Amino acid sequence: MMRILVLHGPNLNMLGVREQETYGDQTLQSINARLMELAEAEGVTLEAKHSNSEGELVSWIQEARARFDAIVINPAAYTHTSVALRDAILGVTLPTVEVHLSNIHQREEFRQRSYLAGVAIGQISGFGALSYELGVRAVIDHVRRAGDKQSG
Ligand code: DQA
Numbered sequence: 001m002m003r004i005l006v007l008h009g010p011n012l013n014m015l016g017v018r019e020q021e022t023y024g025d026q027t028l029q030s031i032n033a034r035l036m037e038l039a040e041a042e043g044v045t046l047e048a049k050h051s052n053s054e055g056e057l058v059s060w061i062q063e064a065r066a067r068f069d070a071i072v073i074n075p076a077a078y079t080h081t082s083v084a085l086r087d088a089i090l091g092v093t094l095p096t097v098e099v100h101l102s103n104i105h106q107r108e109e110f111r112q113r114s115y116l117a118g119v120a121i122g123q124i125s126g127f128g129a130l131s132y133e134l135g136v137r138a139v140i141d142h143v144r145r146a147g148d149k150q151s152g
Pocket of ligand 1: 010011012074075076077078079099100101102103104111
């Protein structure tokens, strides 16, 4: 069965409280609950984890190599700063989709650059909580297609 790791970066545990006009009113728990439903409907397993710490996220990406087939990540503020997360994704060679609740390209200039975009299979930005759902769907589709190519 396909295994997907969803990673939430710093301050995303504050969803529902923080800047609702930008990030919406859903909590991280409700986003994760929706992703679990989606995973069940698609017949895949999904684990969601949050950390405020860059090093912990790097370690989880490294560990994912043996345990998961793909990653969906909202790196939050580390999107715009973290060579370490970029290198971790490059290192594990797992297909990774970058997601953002807000449209980072419409926001401050410093948010418009992503260190991860160049190593992700794609980026989904601006659809609120739906960005995560689209990200999970996209990565499932990607892994299935890759599997079809290998077997066919
Ligand atoms: C975010 C966008 C980032 O710029 C910001 O630092 C976040 C959330 C988003 O989901 O829109 O914390 O990744």
